[in-house]
Amino acid sequence: MSLDIETNTPASHLLYGLEDKPGFGNSSLAAVQHILASLVGIVTPSLIIGGALGLGQYIPYLISMSLFVSGLATFIQSQRVGPVGSGLLSLQGTSFAFLGAILAAGFAAKGRGDSPEQILALIFGLCLVGSLIEIVLSRFIDKLEGIITPTVTGIVITVIGLSLVKVGFTDMAGGFGAKDFGALPNLGLAMLVVAVIVGFSFARHDGVRLSAVLIGLLVGFAVALLVGKVDFSKIGGQPLFAVPEPLKFGLAFDWSLFLPIAFIYLITAIETTGDLTANSIISGQPVKGPVYIQRIKGGILGDGVNSGLAALFNTFPNTTFSQNNGVIQLTGVASRHVGIHISVLLVLLGLFPGFGAIFTLIPKPVLGGATLVLFGSIAVAGIRILSSQHIDRKAIYVMAVSFGLGLGVSLVPDALKGLPDILQKVLGSPITVSGLAAILLTLILPDTQPETTPADEELELPIAAS
Numbered sequence: 001m002s003l004d005i006e007t008n009t010p011a012s013h014l015l016y017g018l019e020d021k022p023g024f025g026n027s028s029l030a031a032v033q034h035i036l037a038s039l040v041g042i043v044t045p046s047l048i049i050g051g052a053l054g055l056g057q058y059i060p061y062l063i064s065m066s067l068f069v070s071g072l073a074t075f076i077q078s079q080r081v082g083p084v085g086s087g088l089l090s091l092q093g094t095s096f097a098f099l100g101a102i103l104a105a106g107f108a109a110k111g112r113g114d115s116p117e118q119i120l121a122l123i124f125g126l127c128l129v130g131s132l133i134e135i136v137l138s139r140f141i142d143k144l145e146g147i148i149t150p151t152v153t154g155i156v157i158t159v160i161g162l163s164l165v166k167v168g169f170t171d172m173a174g175g176f177g178a179k180d181f182g183a184l185p186n187l188g189l190a191m192l193v194v195a196v197i198v199g200f201s202f203a204r205h206d207g208v209r210l211s212a213v214l215i216g217l218l219v220g221f222a223v224a225l226l227v228g229k230v231d232f233s234k235i236g237g238q239p240l241f242a243v244p245e246p247l248k249f250g251l252a253f254d255w256s257l258f259l260p261i262a263f264i265y266l267i268t269a270i271e272t273t274g275d276l277t278a279n280s281i282i283s284g285q286p287v288k289g290p291v292y293i294q295r296i297k298g299g300i301l302g303d304g305v306n307s308g309l310a311a312l313f314n315t316f317p318n319t320t321f322s323q324n325n326g327v328i329q330l331t332g333v334a335s336r337h338v339g340i341h342i343s344v345l346l347v348l349l350g351l352f353p354g355f356g357a358i359f360t361l362i363p364k365p366v367l368g369g370a371t372l373v374l375f376g377s378i379a380v381a382g383i384r385i386l387s388s389q390h391i392d393r394k395a396i397y398v399m400a401v402s403f404g405l406g407l408g409v410s411l412v413p414d415a416l417k418g419l420p421d422i423l424q425k426v427l428g429s430p431i432t433v434s435g436l437a438a439i440l441l442t443l444i445l446p447d448t449q450p451e452t453t454p455a456d457e458e459l460e461l462p463i464a465a466s
Contacts, residue, residue: 014283014284014332014333014334015331015332015333016332016333016334016335017283017284017334017335018087018088018089018283018284018285018334018335018336019335019336020335020337021335021337022333022335022337022338026333027333027335027337027338027340027341028341029331030327030331030333030335030338030341031338031341031342031345032345033207033210033327033330033331034091034323034324034327034338034342035342035345035346035349036210036211036214037210037211037323037324037326037327038091038093038321038323038324039214040213040214040217040370041093041094041096041321041323041374042066042067042070042093042094042346043063043066043067043094043356043359044094044096044367044370044371044374045066045094045095045096045098045099045316046059046062046063046066046094046315046316046356047059047063047359047360047362047367048099048103048167048171048367048371049062049099049102049103049106049123049316050062051171051175051364051367052103052106052107052167052176053103053106053107053110053116053119054110054116055116055119055120056360057116058116058120059356059360060353060354060356060357060359060360061242061248061314061353061356062314062315062316062356063353063355063356063357063359063360064242064349064350064351064352064353064355064356065242065244065310065313065314065315065350066093066094066310066315066316066350067346067347067349067350067355067356068242068244068313068315068346068347068349068350068351069306069309069310069313069315069318069350070091070092070093070094070318070346070350071342071343071344071345071346071347071348071349071350072306072309072313072343072347073092073093073302073306073309073310073318074090074091074092074339074342074343074346075339075340075343076092076302076305076306077090077091077092077299077302077303077306077320077339078090078091078336078338078339078340078342078343079336079339079340080298083297083298083301084298084301084302084305085298085299085301085302086276086279086295086296086298086299086302086320087295087298087336088276088279088280088283088285088295088299088334088336089279089283089324089328089333089334089335089336089338089339090275090276090279090299090320090321090324090339091320091321091323091324091339091342092302092303092306092318092319092320092321093318093319093321094310094315094316094317094318095264095268095307095316095317095318095319096160096164096374096375096378097157097160097264097267097268097271097319097378098127098261098264098268098316098317099160099164099167100160100163100164100260100429100430100431101260101261101263101264101429101431101432102123102126102127102261102316103167104257104260104428104429105122105123105126105254105257105260105261106119106122106123108254108257108425109122109123109254109257117249117250118252120249120314121249121250121251121252122252122253122254122257123316124247124249124251124311124312124314125251125252125253125311126253126254126257126258126261127261127307127310127311127316127317128251128308128311128312129253129258130258130261130262130264130265130307130317131265131304131305131307131308131311131317132304132308133262133265133266133304134265134266134268134269134300134301134303134304134307135301135304135305135308136304137265137266137269137300137304138269138297138298138300138301138303138304139297139301141269141273141296141297141300142293142296142297147439147442147443148266148267148270148439149442150385150386150388150389151386151389151395151398151399151438151442152398152435152438152439152442153267153270153271153382153385154382154383154384154385154386154389155382155386155398155399155402155403155406155434155435155438156263156267156382156431156434156435156438157267157271157378157379157381157382157385158379158382158383158386158403159382159402159403159406159407159430159431159434159435160264160267160378160379160382160431161375161376161377161378161379161380161381161382162379162407162410162430163406163410163430163431164371164375164378165372165375165376165379167371167375168368168371168372168374168375169368169372170368171190171364171365171367171368171371172186172187172190172191172364172365172368172369172372173186173187173190173365173368174186174364174365175364175365175368178364185227185229185365186364186365187365189220189223189224189227189229189363189365189366189369190220190365190366190368190369190372191369192219192220192223192369193216193217193219193220193365193366193369193370194216194369194372194373196212196215196216196219196220197212197213197215197216197369197370197373198212198373200212200215200216206326206329206330207330210323210326210327210330213370213373213374216369216370216373217362217366217367217370220362220363220365220366220369220370221361221362221363221366224362224363224365224366229363229365230361230363231361231363232361235354235357235358235360235361239353240352240354241351241352241353242350242351242352242353242356244313244350244351245314246312246313246314247312247314248314249314251311255422256421256422256425256426257425259426259429259432260426260429260431260432263431263432263435263436264317264431265304265307265317266435267435268303268317268319269300269303269304271319271320272296272299272300272303272319272320273296273299273300274322275319275320275321275322275325276295276296276299276320277292277296278322278325279320279324279325279328280292280295282325282328282329282334283328283334284334299320303318303319303320306318307319386399392448393448394442394445394446394447394448397441397445398437398438398441398442398445399438401437401441402434402435402437402438402441403434405433405434405437406430406431406433406434406437407430407434409427409428409429409430409433410430413428416428
């Protein structure tokens, strides 16, 4: 997910270019830095989904498979297998963008009495079919500029972040159903994590800033350990070695729950374009012409194929991570051959479920403090996209209606209870309803000429002056 793209490092500052081959030591060191910057992002979606849907016994395995698939996907994306992959040093990991839609599908399945295995089968079936959308989109992504505009993308990303804040805040208070929900120690522990993350995000050293979330989790875990909030019973009974089992839980499908997930695949294709464009600039590669277009199409195709691979290997959709753009700037190593080292390390981590089980020890308030910052950052990323555009009359009303509908169904879900069940499931997703509204209004509303300044446009809003 594209949270923070910086593209101001000249290619002349690179120690190793895209096709250079650093020695084993330099490659391994760079690989470890990429993994440290991305590890929390890779494993956290499995922690959140597993915890929210009551999949406790399977969480270590889901985390192991997220690491395993991330390794395979990074290899495909960085080394380019046939037409699949960008050929850039681009790390793949579990996408936060899908959390809202996956949780909505999971809660729907849980509400009708499905077992944990059936819930996972449904989620992986939906994600597998959805990956075909991104695979198809990759072939003509350059033709969608008039439909999937920066305004549409910004609206959807903002709503994704805002809709997930509830999940993070619930964990901050102790987690859903916790006996001590809302207790002061829980909130204090969570706010400590927030404070540490924010504080280290302003550190002078680039490496420290990139590791701010990891540092926050470590500090929070240490304090939780001191006050007796770490339950070591969760880590028992894990096998030493995890054998990846394709379709371990099977596959299921529900059309009424598919549209929200399908829509996110559309948006992540646009996000991947931004990540790979930034990566190209940092790596000294062209951002125009046939080579660039081939990279973008191959990268998005890689996203789709890797997300399908994730569903087959029992984990959640993958996408390019923007964190590693910062690591390339930090290390000066843009060599795609480092991707092989990253892939091997991630696969090895994924084969040992004990490593994944360690993450289940993180108390909910500690995890909630970190995810609150991450989810808020997603919303800010969307706002940044919107603020980079000229906000004319058309953009104002596209945003106003889209945000109003998206947040409305999130805050007042009972407002849709008069609709048929299938429409309730489809339109009950704030991501889907805001995204569809943004696309339809973009197509229907007439373009407005920038004849007035943004300040003048503001005066035309139908809001009473105070």
